[in-house]
Amino acid sequence: xxxxxxxxxxxxxxxxxxxxxxxxxxxxxxxxxxxxxxxxxxxxxxxxxxxxxxxxxxxxxxxxxxxxxxxxxxxxxxxxxxxxxxxxxxxxxxxxxxxxxxxxxxxxxxxxxxxxxxxxxxxxxxxxxxxxxxxxxxxxxxxxxxxxxxxxxxxxxxxxxxxxxxxxxxxxxxxxxxxxxxxxxxxxxxxxxxxxxxxxxxxxxxxxxxxxxxxxxxxxxxxxxxxxxxxx
Numbered sequence: 567x568x569x570x571x572x573x574x575x576x577x578x579x580x581x582x583x584x585x586x587x588x589x590x591x592x593x594x595x596x597x598x599x600x601x602x603x604x605x606x607x608x609x610x611x612x613x614x615x616x617x618x619x620x621x622x623x624x625x626x627x628x629x630x631x632x633x634x635x636x637x638x639x640x641x642x643x644x645x646x647x648x649x650x651x652x653x654x655x656x657x658x659x660x661x662x663x664x665x666x667x668x669x670x671x672x673x674x675x676x677x678x679x680x681x682x683x684x685x686x687x688x689x690x691x692x693x694x695x696x697x698x699x700x701x702x703x704x705x706x707x708x709x710x711x712x713x714x715x716x717x718x719x720x721x722x723x724x725x726x727x728x729x730x731x732x733x734x735x736x737x738x739x740x741x742x743x744x745x746x747x748x749x750x751x752x753x754x755x756x757x758x759x760x761x762x763x764x765x766x767x768x769x770x771x772x773x774x775x776x777x778x779x780x781x782x783x784x785x786x787x788x789x790x791x792x793x794x795x796x797x798x
Contacts, residue, residue, distance in 0.1 A: 601795035611712035633658035634721030635705035691721035742774020753785035
């Protein structure tokens with residue numbers, strides 16, 4: 567009888583610990599996140615969400631498309647058309663929205679909206695030591711909730727003070743330098759945000775290589791779990 571009681575207690579403790587830890591490891595949390603290159607992700611949950619579609623290899627249908635800013639490798643009308651259906655909602659800053667057609671929601675940093683049942687927080691995204699993405703342009707990143715996980719897509723940004731206020735389970739962060747954070751700066755950003763999982767992006771296309779992703783992973787070893795997705 568005592569053995570049974572002890573077993574029940576042990577199982578209860580393990581259940582509570584698992585619940586407290588979120589019940590999922592990094593791979594489970596990211597199994598529905600597909601990296602299509604650069605800053606383009608296809609995220610499958612309650613809805614199908616694409617971020618900054620660029621150089622898409624095939625047609626698809628998105629429920630929501632999130633655009634961070636108007637540069638050609640992030641706001642690509644021809645790529646957007648490849649995944650835009652009759653019910654697709656596009657979320658974008660005003661200077662990008664003007665290039666697009668259909669159901670377009672214009673947003674700025676600080677906005678909070680709900681699209682097709684998906685809660686979306688619009689956050690700042692800008693350079694601090696270069697002029698490619700200045701703060702006055704009001705370009706953005708997004709924090710949105712899918713399958714109970716808060717996912718942060720940073721857009722083209724440096725490490726910025728606001729990141730200390732961001733709450734995310736999964737952080738998609740640029741690591742290639744030149745136009746965005748370096749791998750080392752992205753490590754500091756991840757430590758500010760404190761996600762359960764960090765995924766490097768913005769390499770192997772315009773600038774940057776897998777070496778940047780590896781440096782990012784090494785810098786966070788033992789601190790934040792990093793998953794380097796294979797480009798699909």
